[in-house]
Amino acid sequence: MSYMQTRRKRFCEILIIMRYDMKEIKLKMKDGKEIVASLWEKVACPKGVVQICHGMSEYGLRYTEFARFLNSKGYIVLADDHRAHGRTETDKDRGRHKGNIFKKSLSDLVEIYNYLKNTYKLPVFFLGHSYGSFLGQGFLASGTDVRAVALLGTAYFNRALALAATIALSPIELLFSRYRPSYVNKMSDLLFNGRYKGDTGKSQWLTRDKQKRQEFIDDPMCGIDMSINFDYYLMRNMFSINKKNNLDKINKDTPIGIFCGTDDPIGGYGKKAKKLYELYQKIGVKRVEMKLYEGGRHEVLSETNRQAVYEDILSFFNSAR
Numbered sequence: 001m002s003y004m005q006t007r008r009k010r011f012c013e014i015l016i017i018m019r020y021d022m023k024e025i026k027l028k029m030k031d032g033k034e035i036v037a038s039l040w041e042k043v044a045c046p047k048g049v050v051q052i053c054h055g056m057s058e059y060g061l062r063y064t065e066f067a068r069f070l071n072s073k074g075y076i077v078l079a080d081d082h083r084a085h086g087r088t089e090t091d092k093d094r095g096r097h098k099g100n101i102f103k104k105s106l107s108d109l110v111e112i113y114n115y116l117k118n119t120y121k122l123p124v125f126f127l128g129h130s131y132g133s134f135l136g137q138g139f140l141a142s143g144t145d146v147r148a149v150a151l152l153g154t155a156y157f158n159r160a161l162a163l164a165a166t167i168a169l170s171p172i173e174l175l176f177s178r179y180r181p182s183y184v185n186k187m188s189d190l191l192f193n194g195r196y197k198g199d200t201g202k203s204q205w206l207t208r209d210k211q212k213r214q215e216f217i218d219d220p221m222c223g224i225d226m227s228i229n230f231d232y233y234l235m236r237n238m239f240s241i242n243k244k245n246n247l248d249k250i251n252k253d254t255p256i257g258i259f260c261g262t263d264d265p266i267g268g269y270g271k272k273a274k275k276l277y278e279l280y281q282k283i284g285v286k287r288v289e290m291k292l293y294e295g296g297r298h299e300v301l302s303e304t305n306r307q308a309v310y311e312d313i314l315s316f317f318n319s320a321r
Contacts, residue, residue, distance in 0.1 A: 033108075046076050049075065050127055051113055096229070101229065155267045156273075162239035195265070205265055208303060
């Protein structure tokens with residue numbers, strides 16, 4: 001059996017275990033796009049709904065363990081697979097998209113939020129991880145009455161760097177929009193893994209939990225190469241997301257929680273996460289909290305201390321009810 005066959009067999013076995021308490025649904029967006037989502041709604045007396053927004057090169061079903069935890073505490077959970085990700089796309093189109101994918105994905109999240117609010121008539125809480133946390137920063141300014149927003153593996157994005165990257169990518173995007181360069185994932189390991197002395201293997205920067213890392217590596221819908229189009233529109237939107245006119249749209253009564261590891265390179269090893277925390281304080285958000293987990297890496301929900309992270313996020317949501 002080849003490596004890829006073994007990888008797919010192991011992935012399918014994991015998938016069967018994951019799905020016994022989850023319902024897969026399809027939601028049609030206003031532009032006709034069908035978004036696939038995982039829904040965990042087997043909750044006897046639900047007190048709220050958590051909308052999970054996954055990161056880049058992964059998908060909603062990865063949040064099964066956390067969703068089950070929230071179910072046990074009285075929360076219904078939905079995690080969609082964003083455009084260019086997961087089950088929403090075919091193998092051929094995964095990682096690719098036409099047009100401003102960030103803006104369209106943000107619009108999808110608002111539509112999904114409205115679906116959850118209208119379907120369950122319960123308070124809706126938002127949780128975004130990594131790329132999903134950047135979408136979450138935009139979601140804060142989208143005009144919803146979301147009860148609280150948790151941002152994981154997040155950061156303040158330097159607008160000057162985002163502008164420089166946008167300018168550099170602009171001519172490449174015009175010519176090679178759908179091209180998916182493989183160097184980005186390789187460079188992430190090259191740039192980030194050197195910090196973790198004594199650790200070995202790929203994707204060390206994701207988590208200290210080697211089993212969780214291996215699950216990510218073995219999953220054919222994780223670690224996919226994203227297109228030039230995706231990178232271009234990510235940078236373009238990160239330039240504008242924290243402009244004053246967007247920050248002014250944030251409801252200052254919405255509680256914001258930031259949950260990051262001190263060894264997370266995306267969060268600047270705590271520094272960029274702290275800068276985002278200070279930004280929200282500066283613009284007058286009445287309740288903004290930050291929790292930095294010592295030694296934690298990028299995926300705090302997959303970390304060795306994830307049960308403590310689960311409890312902290314639960315406490316944050318409960319206190320916002």
